[in-house]
Amino acid sequence: MPALDLRKIWRMGLKELRSLARDPVLVLLILYTFTFAIHAVAHGVRTELRDVAVAVVDEDRSALSRRIAGAFLPPYFQPPRMMDARQADAEMDAGRITFALRIPPGFEADLLAGRVPQAQLLVDATAMSVAGAGTRQAAAILRDETAAFLGRGAAAGAPAIAASVRASFNPNLESAWFVAVMQVVNNVTILAVILSGAAVIRERERGTIEHLMTLPLRPAEVMLAKIWANGLVIVAAAVLSLELVVRGSLGVGLAGSSAFFALGAAVYLFAACALGVMLSTVATTMPQFGLLAIPVFVVMNLLSGGVTPLEAMPPLLADAMRLSPSTHFTTFAKATLFRGAGLEAVWPELAAMAAAGAIFFAAALARFRKTMAAQR
Incomplete structure (x- = not known):
């Protein structure tokens, strides 16, 4: 089996970036998702007691x-x-x-x-x-x-031992800190599925997938080009959002490194983008793809452990969600950004995301080959 041509993958990826740049709707979606959406949700969703009537x-x-x-x-x-x-x-x-x-x-x-x-x-x-x-x-x-x-203040009935609770992260227990980071994590999943899937649907709707078949390109090279191009855009947007919106505008004191987070996000995006490509081979139009993708990333986000701990779920459901790469990415993001964990603590999550990515990529490649063969 001949090796993949990295130059073709690179050039096809650049073509994907130019195509994305010419799509104002998707560009605005990326900008909105990693700026205003995070800021609005972080300030609009509060779980602590404040200003209650x-x-x-x-x-x-x-x-x-x-x-x-x-x-x-x-x-x-x-x-x-x-x-x-x-x-x-x-x-x-x-x-x-x-x-x-x-x-x-x-x-x-x-x-x-x-x-x-x-x-x-x-x-x-x-x-x-x-x-x-x-x-x-x-x-x-x-x-x-x-x-x-009654004159029985704290000194009169003070217990022999008093508990003193100190929060090591987020000392004021501001919900905006947690919500902002989790919103970035959730938006990475949403955009990964949408952008990668839309890239394939766009080729089919514009008729350019026939042109791809006339080029000396293998389906794996086309897929990898779409994955790295769209993944690069999302990683860059997520890191900028962490630095400018989460750290800068919201003042969240993240303990971890954005660069290390970008590494984990790149591994996760390999899996999420492969999933988006796989879904795009099932749907034939963008409306169909949207109806198919929405329940997928909604479930991935809601049951990833960011909203509800896995321990609070039914055991069967918790075991099933441990197979999802979004669950491992959420665990990785919380450990890295909240606690400043290093590679020695999160390598199992990186390995699990890479394994899920390999499975999704193999399944998406099999479907993508059939799609391209059907167009001949």
């Missing part, structure tokens, strides 16, 4: 109830809105408040009499990202304020 139904109207209401402070909560129970129900039904604290009559008197009064906290659990944290924070406010009111 809360209502207080004060039926006790005592010094203690006013003290509790005044303890709901920024940045966790908005200034509490004082209203009656009917108004609180209506506001919560309309989605304008997330928490409603009802302090019943005689709350302070029962506390001073040595009884255990109860307050009711209504939670809009559809706000999943803040419901749990807000409930814990509200419970802490009730506990601390009643203890302080």
Whole structure:
């Protein structure tokens, strides 16, 4: 079997880059995906408790109830809105408040009499990202304020051992740090599948695939040219996004090297672009390819471990997703960028991505040969 001609692969790749540069829609998609999309999602998707709307139904109207209401402070909560129970129900039904604290009559008197009064906290659990944290924070406010009111501060009942938690990465636990990096990782997958697949569909729709068959080119050389050209564009865009948007604009303190991340991204893109080419040999038009590709990269992104840990998935599903290169790329990206891990820690992920790439490339090449043969 003759060896692949690297000069032909290089020249075909340059042709792919020129073709991509002449497609303004795809160029704008790349620019948008790695700039505004990351910035908007990082600031728009928050999982920590911040500026949450809360209502207080004060039926006790005592010094203690006013003290509790005044303890709901920024940045966790908005200034509490004082209203009656009917108004609180209506506001919560309309989605304008997330928490409603009802302090019943005689709350302070029962506390001073040595009884255990109860307050009711209504939670809009559809706000999943803040419901749990807000409930814990509200419970802490009730506990601390009643203890302080009775003169039993922290010193009076301090435990013998106190836990002190320090976050080594992202010390302020800003969700934008995590969301921005994961958005870059997810966008690499999306663009890899779209650009590589669109490159093949574009050849077929424009009729240029017949011209390729008249050239002394082997299907493997055509595929490798499309993979390296589109992969190079995505790696460059991802690295620039990490430096200019994630580090620069968002101020995320990444512990790892962008150059090492680019190495892992190149290995992953070999697999993802090969997958895109394989899907393009199944579809015959861009609309068909889009309908086929969307569920593929949506599943790859949602179940890669970036949104939901693999440990939280059913065992069978978790084992199946460990066969996906996106799962290993997510693990690689988090270890490299968040913890500054080196090659000794992430080489299994690189090996798994390379193995998946070889399998996808072999399958895509078999399909691509059939496609080119059918055009003869």
